[in-house]
Amino acid sequence: MQTNIILSIAKKEIMDNIRNKWIILVSVMFALLTLVVSYFGSLASRGWQDLGFTISGMANLVTFLVPIIALMLAYATIIGEIERGSMNSLLSLSATRFEIIIGKFLGLAGVLCFTIFIGFGAAGLMIAANVSNVNYADYGIFIGATMLLGLVFLSVALFFSTIFNKRSTAMGGAIFLWFLFNIILPIVFIGLLATTIDITKFAQGNTIVVPDWYQALNLFNPTSVYSSLLTTSIGPVSSMSASSMIPAPSWYSSGLLIGVLLAWIIVFFALAVWRFQRKDI
Amino acid sequence: MTTQLVKCPTCKTTITVSGEPGEKIFLTCPQCNQKGAFTIPGEKSAKTMVTNSATIEVNGLTKSYNHFTAVNNVSFTVKKGEIFGFLGPNGAGKTTTIKSMLDLIHANTGTIKINGIDVRTHGKEAKKNVGYMPEKVAFYDNLTALQNLRFYAEIKHAPKEECIHLIEEFGLGDTGKKRVGKFSKGMVQRLGMARAILGNPSILILDEPSGGLDPRGVVLIRDKILEMKKKGTTIFVSSHILSEIQEICNRVGIINKGVLVAQDTVEGLSKKLNLKPQITVTIDSMSAKIENAVKKLLGVDSVKTQGNTLEIVCDGAMKAKVILAISTAGGNIQNLQTKEPSLEEVFMRYTEA
Ligand SMILES: Nc1ncnc2c1ncn2[C@@H]1O[C@H](COP(=O)(O)OP(=O)(O)OP(=O)(O)O)[C@@H](O)[C@H]1O
Numbered sequence: 001m002q003t004n005i006i007l008s009i010a011k012k013e014i015m016d017n018i019r020n021k022w023i024i025l026v027s028v029m030f031a032l033l034t035l036v037v038s039y040f041g042s043l044a045s046r047g048w049q050d051l052g053f054t055i056s057g058m059a060n061l062v063t064f065l066v067p068i069i070a071l072m073l074a075y076a077t078i079i080g081e082i083e084r085g086s087m088n089s090l091l092s093l094s095a096t097r098f099e100i101i102i103g104k105f106l107g108l109a110g111v112l113c114f115t116i117f118i119g120f121g122a123a124g125l126m127i128a129a130n131v132s133n134v135n136y137a138d139y140g141i142f143i144g145a146t147m148l149l150g151l152v153f154l155s156v157a158l159f160f161s162t163i164f165n166k167r168s169t170a171m172g173g174a175i176f177l178w179f180l181f182n183i184i185l186p187i188v189f190i191g192l193l194a195t196t197i198d199i200t201k202f203a204q205g206n207t208i209v210v211p212d213w214y215q216a217l218n219l220f221n222p223t224s225v226y227s228s229l230l231t232t233s234i235g236p237v238s239s240m241s242a243s244s245m246i247p248a249p250s251w252y253s254s255g256l257l258i259g260v261l262l263a264w265i266i267v268f269f270a271l272a273v274w275r276f277q278r279k280d281i
Numbered sequence: 282m283t284t285q286l287v288k289c290p291t292c293k294t295t296i297t298v299s300g301e302p303g304e305k306i307f308l309t310c311p312q313c314n315q316k317g318a319f320t321i322p323g324e325k326s327a328k329t330m331v332t333n334s335a336t337i338e339v340n341g342l343t344k345s346y347n348h349f350t351a352v353n354n355v356s357f358t359v360k361k362g363e364i365f366g367f368l369g370p371n372g373a374g375k376t377t378t379i380k381s382m383l384d385l386i387h388a389n390t391g392t393i394k395i396n397g398i399d400v401r402t403h404g405k406e407a408k409k410n411v412g413y414m415p416e417k418v419a420f421y422d423n424l425t426a427l428q429n430l431r432f433y434a435e436i437k438h439a440p441k442e443e444c445i446h447l448i449e450e451f452g453l454g455d456t457g458k459k460r461v462g463k464f465s466k467g468m469v470q471r472l473g474m475a476r477a478i479l480g481n482p483s484i485l486i487l488d489e490p491s492g493g494l495d496p497r498g499v500v501l502i503r504d505k506i507l508e509m510k511k512k513g514t515t516i517f518v519s520s521h522i523l524s525e526i527q528e529i530c531n532r533v534g535i536i537n538k539g540v541l542v543a544q545d546t547v548e549g550l551s552k553k554l555n556l557k558p559q560i561t562v563t564i565d566s567m568s569a570k571i572e573n574a575v576k577k578l579l580g581v582d583s584v585k586t587q588g589n590t591l592e593i594v595c596d597g598a599m600k601a602k603v604i605l606a607i608s609t610a611g612g613n614i615q616n617l618q619t620k621e622p623s624l625e626e627v628f629m630r631y632t633e634a
C-alpha cells in the first residue's frame with residue numbers, strides 16, 4: 001500500500017467536487033437552513049434561538065438532507081469511473097484496487113465533512129453572535145454526529161457503487177436507500193411495535209414502556225441512531241420523527257451509538273472493498 | 282544476445298552473426314551468396330529463456346462471462362524487446378485477453394507473468410513498468426490534457442515535466458485550457474498513447490492504438506511504437522491494420538473464437554500455410570517456349586498467362602531463377618512485380634470459419 005497514491009486519488013476526488021461547485025452550494029444551503037430554523041423555527045417567539053434549540057430543529061432536517069448529499073457524492077464513484085472507462089488506466093498504473101477505493105473514500109469523506117463543518121459552522125457562529133448563552137460543546141457534538149451520519153451513508157453508497165454494473169442502477173439503489181432509512185424502516189418498525197403494544201394509550205399522551213427489541217431494532221437504522229445519539233449526548237432534541245417519539249432507553253449510551261455508527265461505516269467499507277476486488281472492469 | 286564473427290567457407294568474407302547461445306542461425310554470404318548455418322556457441326540456458334527472453338508469459342488463460350467462454354486456454358510468450366502483434370476478428374477475445382493480462386478482469390484459470398512476476402498475486406510489482414492503452418481510451422472529461430497527464434504522472438511516479446513534452450510530441454500542444462471532454466476522438470486517442478508511454482515503461486500493451494486516427498495520426502503512433510522499440514521496450518499490440526502489423530511486428534499471435542490458433546513470425550506462418558510469393562512478369566511478346574521454360578522449373582507451383590503477362594507462383598528462393606529462365610528463353614522483360622505472401626492471407630486462412 002502506498003500512501004502517496006491514496007493521497008493523489010483522494011486529492012483528485014476533492015478537486016473534482018470543488019470544481020463541480022455544487023458542494024459550495026450545499027454548504028451555503030446548510031448555513032441558510034440552519035439560520036432559517038434558528039430565526040423562524042420557534043412559533044412562540046420571533047428572533048434568534050440559542051444553539052440548543054437550533055440543534056433540535058435541525059436534527060430532523062439533517063436526517064433527510066445529509067444522507068442525500070452523501071449518497072449523491074458516492075453512489076457512482078466506482079461504477080461511474082468503470083463505465084466512463086478511466087478505471088482501466090488507473091488500475092494498469094499499478095494502483096491497487098484497495099488504494100483506489102480507500103483514496104476515493106477519504107477524498108469524498110473530506111468533501112462531506114468539510115461541507116458539514118463549513119455550512120453548520122458558519123451558521124453556528126452567526127447564531128452565537130446573536131444569542132447570549134452559547135454552548136459550543138453541544139453544537140460541536142451536533143456537527144460531529146452529523147459527520148458520522150454522513151459517513152455511514154457515504155460508506156453504504158460506496159458499496160452500492162461497487163455492486164451495480166451501471167451508473168443508472170446505482171442511482172436507483174441510492175434513491176432506494178434514502179427511502180429505506182428515512183421512510184420504510186421507521187414505518188416498518190413502528191408497525192411492528194404497534195402490533196405488540198396498545199397504541200391508543202400512546203395517542204392519549206400516556207408514556208408507554210417500549211420493549212427492548214424495538215430499541216434494538218432501531219440500531220439498524222442509522223438515522224434513528226443519529227437522533228438517539230443527539231438525545232443521549234445533548235438532551236432530547238427531536239420531537240417530530242416517528243422513531244424518536246419514543247424516548248431512548250437507559251441502556252443506550254453515546255458510546256454504544258457512536259460504536260454502531262462506526263460499525264456501519266467499517267462494515268460497508270469492507271464490503272465495498274471486497275466487491276471491488278472481485279469486480280471485472 | 283551474443284555476437285560472433287564467422288568466415289564464409291568459400292570466399293572468406295567476415296560476417297557478423299548474433300543470437301542467443303545455442304541458437305542456430307541461417308546465413309547467406311553477402312559476397313558470394315553461399316548459404317550456410319551457424320550455431321551460436323554456449324549452453325542454451327533455461328534461465329535466460331525465462332528471465333531474459335520472455336517478458337510476458339501467458340499460460341492456459343481462460344475467461345468466461347457467465348457461460349460464454351471468451352478466451353479459451355490461451356498461452357503465448359512475448360520476448361524481451363520485440364513487438365508482438367495480436368490479431369483476431371471482432372469478438373475473438375483480444376481485449377478480454379489484454380484485460381486479463383493486467384488483471385483488470387479476473388481470469389478463471391491460467392497464470393500471467395510480467396517480467397517473471399505473477400500479475401494476479403503480485404499485481405503492484407508486476408505492473409510497475411507497464412504502459413497500457415485501453416481499447417476505449419477515456420480521461421477525466423472536465424480536466425485538460427495536461428491536468429489529466431499530471432494526475433497519472435503522480436500515480437506512476439513519473440516526472441511531471443514529462444507531461445508537457447508528451448503533449449507537444451503528440452500534437453496536442455495547442456489545446457491549452459480545452460477540457461478533454463471537448464477533444465475529438467483522434468485527439469483523445471493520441472493523449473491515450475501519451476499516457477501509455479508516460480514514465481518510460483519497459484513494457485507497452487496497446488489495444489488497437491490507431492483506432493479512430495487519421496493517416497497522420499496512424500503514422501505518428503507507428504513511429505512512436507518503433508521509437509519505443511529502439512529504446513528496448515517490449516511491445517504487445519492488438520490491431521486490425523494488418524499491413525501495419527506486418528511492417529512493425531517481429532511476431533504475431535492470431536486468436537479466433539477465443540482460441541490462439543497461431544503464434545510465429547509472419548514468414549513462419551506463411552511457410553506453415555505454404556503461402557508463396559507471386560511474380561507478375563510482362564514481356565514484349567509471349568511464346569509457348571517461355572511459358573514452358575518457367576513451368577519446367579522445380580519449385581514453380583503455377584504459371585498463368587494472359588496476353589503478354591505471366592503470373593507465377595513459386596518458392597521464395599526461386600524468384601531469381603524464374604526471371605533468368607524467362608530471359609534465357611528469349612523473353613524481353615518490360616515490367617516485373619513481386620507480391621510476398623501477406624499477413625492478410627495468413628489472417629484469412631487462420632480465421633476462416
Ligand atoms: N463484459 C462482458 N460480458 C459478457 N460478454 C463479454 C463481455 N466482454 C466481452 N464479452 C464477449 O467476449 C467476446 C470477446 O470479446 P473481446 O472484447 O475480447 O473481443 P475483441 O477480440 O477485443 O474484439 P474487437 O476486435 O471487436 O475489439 C465477445 O463475444 C464479447 O461479446
Ligand SMILES: [Mg+2]
Pocket residue numbers: 375376377416488
Ligand atoms: Mg477489442
